Amino acid sequence: MAEAAAGRGLWRDAGRRLRANRGARVALALLGSVTLLAVLAPAASPWAFDSLDWRHLAEPPGLTAAHWFGTDRLGRDLFVRTLHGVRLSLLISLLASAISVGIGLAWGALAGFAGGRTEEAMMRFVDVLYSLPYLFIVIILSTVLGRGSIAVLLLAIAAVGWLTTARIVHGQTLQLKRREFIEAARATGVPTVGILVRHVIPNLAGTVVVYATLTVPQMILFESFLSFLGLGVQEPYASLGNLINAGAQEMESAPWMLLVPAAFLVLLLGCLNLLGDGLRDALDPREH
Amino acid sequence: MPSIPVNTDVPAMSASQPVLTLEGLTVRFATPGGALTAVEGLSLSVAPGECLGVVGESGAGKSQAFLAVMGLLAANGRASGSARFAGTELIGLGSAALDAVRGARIGMVFQDPMSSLTPHLTVGDQIAEVMMRHLHLPRAAARGRALELLERVQLTDPARRMRQYPHELSGGMRQRAGIAIALACGPQLLIADEPTTALDVTVQAQILALLAGLKRERSMAMVLITHDMGVVAGVADRVAVMRAGRLVEAAAVAGILKSPRDPYTRELVRVAAPPVRGADVAAAVPGSTALAVSGLSVEFPVSRGWPRSPARLTALRGVGFELGAGESLGVVGESGGGKSTLARAVLALLSPSAGEVVWMGRELLSLGSAELRRLRGELQIVFQDPLGSLDPRMTVSEIVGEPLLVHRPGLSPPDRMETIAAMLRRVDLGAELSGRYPHELSGGQCQRVGIARAMILEPRLLVCDEPLSALDGPTQREILALLEGLRRDSKMSLLFISHDLAVVRRLCERVLVLYLGTMMELARSESLYSRPRHPYACELLDAVPVADPDVQPARLREARPGEPPSPLAPPSGCVYRSRCPHALAICAERVPEWEESGGGDRVACHRWRELV
Numbered sequence: 001m002a003e004a005a006a007g008r009g010l011w012r013d014a015g016r017r018l019r020a021n022r023g024a025r026v027a028l029a030l031l032g033s034v035t036l037l038a039v040l041a042p043a044a045s046p047w048a049f050d051s052l053d054w055r056h057l058a059e060p061p062g063l064t065a066a067h068w069f070g071t072d073r074l075g076r077d078l079f080v081r082t083l084h085g086v087r088l089s090l091l092i093s094l095l096a097s098a099i100s101v102g103i104g105l106a107w108g109a110l111a112g113f114a115g116g117r118t119e120e121a122m123m124r125f126v127d128v129l130y131s132l133p134y135l136f137i138v139i140i141l142s143t144v145l146g147r148g149s150i151a152v153l154l155l156a157i158a159a160v161g162w163l164t165t166a167r168i169v170h171g172q173t174l175q176l177k178r179r180e181f182i183e184a185a186r187a188t189g190v191p192t193v194g195i196l197v198r199h200v201i202p203n204l205a206g207t208v209v210v211y212a213t214l215t216v217p218q219m220i221l222f223e224s225f226l227s228f229l230g231l232g233v234q235e236p237y238a239s240l241g242n243l244i245n246a247g248a249q250e251m252e253s254a255p256w257m258l259l260v261p262a263a264f265l266v267l268l269l270g271c272l273n274l275l276g277d278g279l280r281d282a283l284d285p286r287e288h
Numbered sequence: 289m290p291s292i293p294v295n296t297d298v299p300a301m302s303a304s305q306p307v308l309t310l311e312g313l314t315v316r317f318a319t320p321g322g323a324l325t326a327v328e329g330l331s332l333s334v335a336p337g338e339c340l341g342v343v344g345e346s347g348a349g350k351s352q353a354f355l356a357v358m359g360l361l362a363a364n365g366r367a368s369g370s371a372r373f374a375g376t377e378l379i380g381l382g383s384a385a386l387d388a389v390r391g392a393r394i395g396m397v398f399q400d401p402m403s404s405l406t407p408h409l410t411v412g413d414q415i416a417e418v419m420m421r422h423l424h425l426p427r428a429a430a431r432g433r434a435l436e437l438l439e440r441v442q443l444t445d446p447a448r449r450m451r452q453y454p455h456e457l458s459g460g461m462r463q464r465a466g467i468a469i470a471l472a473c474g475p476q477l478l479i480a481d482e483p484t485t486a487l488d489v490t491v492q493a494q495i496l497a498l499l500a501g502l503k504r505e506r507s508m509a510m511v512l513i514t515h516d517m518g519v520v521a522g523v524a525d526r527v528a529v530m531r532a533g534r535l536v537e538a539a540a541v542a543g544i545l546k547s548p549r550d551p552y553t554r555e556l557v558r559v560a561a562p563p564v565r566g567a568d569v570a571a572a573v574p575g576s577t578a579l580a581v582s583g584l585s586v587e588f589p590v591s592r593g594w595p596r597s598p599a600r601l602t603a604l605r606g607v608g609f610e611l612g613a614g615e616s617l618g619v620v621g622e623s624g625g626g627k628s629t630l631a632r633a634v635l636a637l638l639s640p641s642a643g644e645v646v647w648m649g650r651e652l653l654s655l656g657s658a659e660l661r662r663l664r665g666e667l668q669i670v671f672q673d674p675l676g677s678l679d680p681r682m683t684v685s686e687i688v689g690e691p692l693l694v695h696r697p698g699l700s701p702p703d704r705m706e707t708i709a710a711m712l713r714r715v716d717l718g719a720e721l722s723g724r725y726p727h728e729l730s731g732g733q734c735q736r737v738g739i740a741r742a743m744i745l746e747p748r749l750l751v752c753d754e755p756l757s758a759l760d761g762p763t764q765r766e767i768l769a770l771l772e773g774l775r776r777d778s779k780m781s782l783l784f785i786s787h788d789l790a791v792v793r794r795l796c797e798r799v800l801v802l803y804l805g806t807m808m809e810l811a812r813s814e815s816l817y818s819r820p821r822h823p824y825a826c827e828l829l830d831a832v833p834v835a836d837p838d839v840q841p842a843r844l845r846e847a848r849p850g851e852p853p854s855p856l857a858p859p860s861g862c863v864y865r866s867r868c869p870h871a872l873a874i875c876a877e878r879v880p881e882w883e884e885s886g887g888g889d890r891v892a893c894h895r896w897r898e899l900v
Contacts, residue, residue: 180677184741187635188691189664198690202681283681 017282024278027271034267038087047077049084050236061256070256072246076236082261085238086268092154092239093219099158101212104165109200111166112173113192119170126166134160135229142231153232157222161215168211172204206283213276217269240265306333307477307509308357312369313379315349315356315533319364326352328533329369334477337507341520341541343556344530346760350513353530354479358396359386374476392422395470399482401462405454411438411465412450418472437468441498444851458851459623460491467498471506478502479511484519488622488787492519493831493847499523500844515761517560518833521545522840529553541837559765560835578615578781579634579749582608584643586629586805590856601855603629604640604805608882613748616775616782618792618799618813620828624852626805627785628672631753634783635667636660647749665695668742672754674734678726685722688712688740695745707744715740715770732763736770743774750775751783756791764791771795789832793817801825804855804863807882811889821885821896824864862894870895 018024042049053075061070061078069078111122138156145152176182176199185195224241226232233239240261247258315327327349334340342350356367357378371378373389381389390396398404406414415437416430425433431450438446441464454462463483470478480499484492500523503510512524520527520541527545528538529552537550548554586604604626611617619627632638634645636652645652647667652660671677678687689708692699699707709719715736726734735755742750752771756764768791775782775795786792792799792813799816801808801824809822820826827848834840850867853859859866865875872895880892893899 180671180673181679183632183637184669184671184677184738185679185690187637187664187667187669188741189661189694190690191661191694194694198682199679203679205681 014279014282018278021278021281023274024282027274027278030267031271031275034086034264034271035090038083038090041083042080042087045077045080047080049080049238050076052076060254061260069260070254072254072257073250078257078260081238081243082240082264085240085243085261086264088150088233088238089220089223089240089265090268092150092157092223093216096154096157096161096219096223097212097215099154100161101165101208101215102162103158104162104167105169105201105204105208107162108166108169108171109173109196109204112170113177113196113200115177123167123170126163129159130163138226138231150233153223153226156226156231157219160222161219165208165211165215169204169208172207173200176200176203206280209283210276210280213272213279216272220265220268240268306335307374308332308334308511309372310353310357310370311372313353313356313371314368315352315361315365316368317362317365326365326533327356330530330533330535332528332535332538334509334511336476336509337503338526339503339510339512339524341524341527342511342513342530343515343517343520343527344536345515345556345762347532348530349533350530351481354481354511354513358390358394358479359383360390388422391418392473393475394477394479395473395475397463397466397470397478397480397483399485401459401466401486402454404466405462405469407454410451410453411457415465415469415472418469422473433472434468437471438465440471440502441465441468442494442849443468444849458491459487460494460851463487463491463495464498467495467502471502474506475508477509477511479513481513482515483512485514485516489789489833490622490827490831490848491851492833493844494849496522496833497844497847500841516833517545517557517835518840521833521835521837522844529556545835545837557835559761576613577610578613578648579611579783580644580646581610581634582644582646584608584630584633584645585641586626586633586638587641599856602805602858603855604633607643607802607805607807609800609807609810611749611781611783613781614779615798616784616796618796619783619785619802620787620789620792620799621802621808622828622852623787624804624855625802627787627802628753629805630802631669631751631783631785635664635669635751637669662695665691665745666748667751668745668747668749669751669753670735670738670742670755673758674731674738675726677738678734680726683723683725684712684717684729684737687726687737688722688744691741691745711740711744714743714774730763731759732766735759735763735767739767739770739774743778746778747780749781749783751785753785754787757787768794789817789828801828804852804858806863807890807892808864809885809889809891809893811885811891812887815887815889819900821889821891821900822864822893823868823870823899827867862892870899 047053053071056071057073057075059071061068069082071078072081107122111119137159141156142152182195182199185199190198220240223232223239224244227239227242228245233242235242243261244258244265247261250257310330310332313327313330314325317324317326330353332340344350352361352365355361356365357371359378359381361367367379369379373394376389378386378389409417412431412434415434416427419425419430419433420427435446435450438449443449443461443464449457449461449465454465457465483499484495487495496519499510499512502508503523512520514520524541526538527541529536529544529550531552536552537544544553545557548557584604584607585602587600587602590599590601607630609617619630621627629638633640636645639653647663652663655663685705685708688711689704692704692707708722712719712722717733717736717740721729721733726737729737755771756767759767772795782795784792784795796813798810798812800810801822803824808824809816809820811821816825817829820829830843831847834843848867848869853866859876861877862868862875862880865871868875874894878894880894882890882892883896885891885896
């Protein structure tokens, strides 16, 4: 009996079901290898992300060439730059997602569970922030704190991202609060924090995890948008966003400059979506 | 299967051509786990003007058989065999041809009238639509007929109901509207599938009386599908008993109820028989008062529109009673009577607008939240919805063990697991279930988990809020037996809320009758069930169907009409007076006293002395 019970549990079961999901397994493996590549390869490569190779300007890719993925107009190695971009984009988007989902989850769950005036005040605050144009916030933040800093970029993206999470979580919590098992927990004498941690949040987990995995690609896109406007990552640093933007301008003469970073972006987004679906199924015991 | 006793002793009507004849009707469902047979080789017939009761427990296939007749099976269902209606073979008929039959010549009444009515059309339009479509009546004529029909089904204030939407009606009113739709085209056959299962016992009696009257006056054939022998006793001429998709026996109603041949039928009749007081209910320990409730009132703000109007709904008014240590008190009444609100207020799960709840000398509502939480280990509750009261993301052992985590955090994990295992054994749940999730369990198993969670801290008060009403017959009996056993062993007090008077009688020493949140009568079980003093208690007891064909038709004829008034606008004086057959002028003027009526019983009625 102890064995049977010890062998199960929401997270343990979720892990098992995730491993049984072929799509999620492939996505996880691909994500892992791309991340590993992004972390290790630039160090191993003879080229730095900002070193110029005057002998190979705008060279197309080729396995036998000096630069596998080719070079850009300034002769910078695209392989190294793309992996640098992947690294930066992943870092920014994962951190920003974690921050915005974390704040949004806590904020929405607290507001929904507290009810009354607290709830009104918390959610009206979200509404007010929503109604401010977010570019305006980002511009103000970067003027005050300095343009192009990654910390500012993170702060800006997260400041906007948590609002939607908070609203989604708030709505879900309101639904959960009416369920009888929450009342059962209150009748047992579980303190409010315990109810939130043991009953509300695990039941929100499915929704939140899926939303979070969809937030990561959104954040990657948002970052590239800001970089394009000159508010994000600046040259010579590379992110997937500014690489794609640079590549788009050379689309006709040097298509690989667009295709290489775009292929990595598509790969990342596809894997994250597959993983999100897998996690959603894994976190819902009723699915199996 | 042994040969099936078919109706041999039925009066003249069998001479005429049957309206509906089923021969070897079989219904199968294709499921991922293989084909599932719901009905197998069912042969039955219904004569004109006859009411056939089809009785069986859930899963007997009784509904599926008649859904197949109507061509209403789920997409993965297939019917074979024969179902002839007035000379037409219905099995295999195309849906266009079926549409000419169903709704027009066969009417159907469903268990849940809310789901069979369209939410966005008024009641009048829905009834008129049926006649415009099948009888090609012009709109005005159809609406005129609809009004007549609503009058016939005794819907109060029919002209107003015509303009109302389904959600504005009570369950009983909706069922009347559903019957009006089924009757709209003057069908030859009416199929009623558990038409009263979702209704209060008083409304059930009204609806059954209506069906019995309609059958007499229209000489319409009727099929009444139910799990309750008491329901068929007053209405049916002949009864067919089904079990696991097969016909067990079919005979005249008196034959089935008085001399059932098959052991299974005998069992069904036995459990439907009017209950006697269980001999093993321990007499109340004449001990100390454990729980004392006084002057308890609960109001809910009902905000409508914007700006919000400050309307208040009074769910409980001035409820007070005492519960001794080890005693069990039943709380009965119709839905909307405030029973569940009382359960929650007693446990301080909601804050009352007035009154006190004193548990072992301590006023619960004035306690600090930490202190109240500590005390909750002694006060536990079992909920109505077995699945909904369990966290879908927790396993059985996590659910049952949660109270231990909260109240006995010092317990080591092995000790905790041992306590959980012992508790699961007490509620007869196998150890192999401890790792399951609630959705992997049956309704009865879920309720056992709920009971185990409530009992694991050995509470001194257990509140049960309709713990049986979501379960089917055999499961109800098992859970009831379990509760009886736990109570015998544990000396706890029990507050048992139920709309089922038979269950309360078996389990409780005293009974509190609530109506519109007000106490009508509080009496020892033996005096309430043998000599109810309050007219409302009489009405409740008279409405319980009795599985006796000699008595039940007469009881149905005496079913009292009337709907409970809106709790937003209760009558002045005695709240029951608008339905009371004995009401006088004084009842509207003054609220009756909560008077001693002998032996510690109390009653709130101006006239109880004359009426006894």
